[in-house]
Amino acid sequence: MQYNITPAQIGTRPQVSLPNPKILEALGEEGMRKMVSDHYDLLKQSNIRGLFPPTEEGFEMAKKHSADFFIQICGGPRYFDMSRGAPRMVARHMPFAITQEARRIWLESYIMVLNTLELDEELKQSFWNYIDIFSIWMMNTNDEK
Numbered sequence: 001m002q003y004n005i006t007p008a009q010i011g012t013r014p015q016v017s018l019p020n021p022k023i024l025e026a027l028g029e030e031g032m033r034k035m036v037s038d039h040y041d042l043l044k045q046s047n048i049r050g051l052f053p054p055t056e057e058g059f060e061m062a063k064k065h066s067a068d069f070f071i072q073i074c075g076g077p078r079y080f081d082m083s084r085g086a087p088r089m090v091a092r093h094m095p096f097a098i099t100q101e102a103r104r105i106w107l108e109s110y111i112m113v114l115n116t117l118e119l120d121e122e123l124k125q126s127f128w129n130y131i132d133i134f135s136i137w138m139m140n141t142n143d144e145k
């Protein structure tokens with residue numbers, strides 16, 4: 001499967017389609033938590049590791065919040081709303097310098113996870129389409145802060 005990163009300008013917000021809820025049915029909550037955990041473990045070894053919590057405890061919480069979010073938007077229980085409140089994803093990313101390069105690394109780490117994930121290709125593509133586009137919204141700077 002070819003996952004293409006859509007080129008985009010900072011400050012644009014192309015229309016996003018949510019992932020197919022069948023992803024959650026297929027992976028289950030535990031499977032989704034593992035997918036997110038694997039992604040964060042790759043981020044921890046990447047050039048953008050400095051953006052993420054430095055302590056193990058903080059890092060585990062970050063995994064939890066992110067997995068809560070993905071489970072929620074795939075039609076699962078509203079874990080994120082319950083523990084973190086309204087998603088406001090763009091605002092929540094503002095404190096972090098998210099450059100074109102950071103988006104590329106974030107997405108490439110997901111490509112590595114998707115390549116090893118056991119899931120229908122069509123469902124992987126649906127998840128990819130969502131993160132490829134929504135990650136454009138999260139870019140907020142041209143410079144490393």
Ligand code: HEM
Pocket residue numbers: 048051052053061062063065066069070084089092093096098102103106107131134135136138139
């Ligand atoms: C464009 C590349 C992205 C980068 C570099 C990035 C980076 C970060 C960082 C540094 C944090 C704070 C630490 C943490 O809780 O992990 C964070 C939080 C989070 N990110 Fe991203 N992110 C990106 C894209 C996305 C996308 C596309 C989504 C959703 C589809 C997303 C969902 C989340 C969630 C749910 C949180 C937790 C927010 C909270 O609980 O306050 N991120 N991200």
